[in-house]
Every structure is written in C-alpha cells, then in structure tokens.
Amino acid sequence: MAINLQKGQRISLEKSNGTKLQNICVGINWGAIEKKGLFGMSKTKEAVDLDGSCALFSEQKQLQEVVYFGNLRSQDGSIHHSGDxxxxxxxxxxxxxxxxxxxxxxxxNPNVNYVAFVLNSFRGHDFGTIPFASIRIYEGTPSRVNEVFATYDIAGDTSFAGHTSMVMGVFYKKNGEWKFNAIGEPTRDRKLQETVDTVSRQYL
Known part of the structure; x- marks a missing residue:
C-alpha cells in the first residue's frame, strides 16, 4: 500500500497480498507552549492537554460508544486508549x-459501521499556538509502525490556527470491507460531544 494520504483521500484497507488490515493505531504527539519571561527572565512552559477520542457509529449513523480519556476501552475490547x-x-x-x-x-462489534477519530484541546489552547503537534494514523502497534496512512501537522499547518478541535479521519465499512477517509479538517467545536455531533452530521 505504502500511501501517505492527503486530506479528503480514501483508500481500501486490503493489502497488496490480498489480506485484510486489522490493527490500526492513531498516535498524537505534541509539545507544551514556551512562555517568554518578563524582562529577559528564563522561559517557562505551559502544559497543553490535547485529547484524542474515537466515536463508533452504526450503519444508520447512530452513535454507539465513545472511547476517550474517561472511557479507555470499548465494550467489545476492540479499542484501547493509552490514557490522558x-x-x-x-x-x-x-x-x-x-x-x-x-x-x-x-x-x-459487527453493528459498528463507522469508526471516527477526533482531537480536542481540553483547555482551549489554539492549535496555532502549540510549538509542535502531529498526528499519524498507521497500521501496527504502539511500538511498531508498519505503514502510515495519513499524517497531519496541526501546529505547522495554518489552516488549523484559530481552532481547538478537528476530525482526523473515519474508517468505514462498505460491502463488508473496511476503508479509510483521511479528513483532517478543523471544526469550530469546543467540546468533545460537539465534535462527535459534527462527525455524525458532516462526515459519515
């Protein structure tokens, strides 16, 4: 496959050897904000709390469950969050x-037809003020990256400035086969529930 998708691209998750891809990871890496001290004093760091979350929807686009920092494991055990x-x-x-x-x-769960990934800045830090913040969606495990599907540089991409939430991408099932839609779009939402509602209205 060897693809690094741009926003809006879609791919099938069937690999070149005909096998189906099964293990997906979404990794988020970011830094604290560096504050310059008064009168040339030493710089200080301001903690930044970004939250990656995963929303599961049925074929009828009904929300089934959200895996996030307050619910680290899906009911069927298929999805795990590493923690806040x-x-x-x-x-x-x-x-x-x-x-x-x-x-x-x-x-x-076979009733799940859409697996959507979103990102929220919990304390409302503007993505444009964070020194570095990147997302990668890949096949593998947290300790082994086999193949990267999509990467987003949300600190370096000016389209994310002024926003505190985004939709990363959606895995969806079509004719029994999983596919991936690389969305990478900022939203005007402030809270996780608002972002999940935006996904159900616009991106499924």
Missing part, C-alpha cells in the same frame, strides 16, 4: 506519541 496526557512534551519533542488509540477491526 495532561501536559504534552515539556522538554522538547521526544518523537514519541503522547496518546495512542489502537483498534482491532477484527474484534469490532
């Missing part, structure tokens, strides 16, 4: 994901 990172990298970019959501498509 409240600060971001305080000492520069360590290259590691601060939060990871893993999905085993083979274990998903």
């Amino acid at each position: 990172d409240l600060t971001g990298d305080m000492n520069g970019n360590d290259g590691l994901d601060n939060e990871v959501i893993t999905v085993d498509l083979s274990r998903l």
Whole structure:
C-alpha cells in the first residue's frame, strides 16, 4: 500500500497480498507552549492537554460508544486508549506519541459501521499556538509502525490556527470491507460531544 494520504483521500484497507488490515493505531504527539519571561527572565512552559477520542457509529449513523480519556476501552475490547496526557512534551519533542488509540477491526462489534477519530484541546489552547503537534494514523502497534496512512501537522499547518478541535479521519465499512477517509479538517467545536455531533452530521 505504502500511501501517505492527503486530506479528503480514501483508500481500501486490503493489502497488496490480498489480506485484510486489522490493527490500526492513531498516535498524537505534541509539545507544551514556551512562555517568554518578563524582562529577559528564563522561559517557562505551559502544559497543553490535547485529547484524542474515537466515536463508533452504526450503519444508520447512530452513535454507539465513545472511547476517550474517561472511557479507555470499548465494550467489545476492540479499542484501547493509552490514557490522558495532561501536559504534552515539556522538554522538547521526544518523537514519541503522547496518546495512542489502537483498534482491532477484527474484534469490532459487527453493528459498528463507522469508526471516527477526533482531537480536542481540553483547555482551549489554539492549535496555532502549540510549538509542535502531529498526528499519524498507521497500521501496527504502539511500538511498531508498519505503514502510515495519513499524517497531519496541526501546529505547522495554518489552516488549523484559530481552532481547538478537528476530525482526523473515519474508517468505514462498505460491502463488508473496511476503508479509510483521511479528513483532517478543523471544526469550530469546543467540546468533545460537539465534535462527535459534527462527525455524525458532516462526515459519515
């Protein structure tokens, strides 16, 4: 497959050897905001709390469940959230994901037809003020990246400035086969529930 998708592109998740892809990860890496001190004093760091979440919908586009920092595991055990990172990298970019959501498509409840990933800035930090913040959606595990589908640089892309939430992408089932839609669009929402509602209205 070897694809790095741009916004709005869709792909099938069947691999070149004919096997179906099963294990998906969404990793988010970001840094704390560096504040310049008064009168040339030493700089301080302001913690940034970004929250990756996963919303599950039925074929009829009815919300089934949300996996987020307050619900780290889906009812069927197919989706796991690594836990809430409240600060971001305080000492520069360590290259590691601060939060990871893993999905085993083979274990998903058969009633689930859409798996949507969203990002919210919990304390309302503007994406444009964060020194670095990137997302990667890939096949593999939190410790092994096999193939990256999509990456978004939400700190460096000016289209995200002025926003505190976004829709990362949606996995959807069509004729029994899973496909992926790389959305990567900021929204005007402030809270997770609002962003989930936006997904159900606009992106399924």
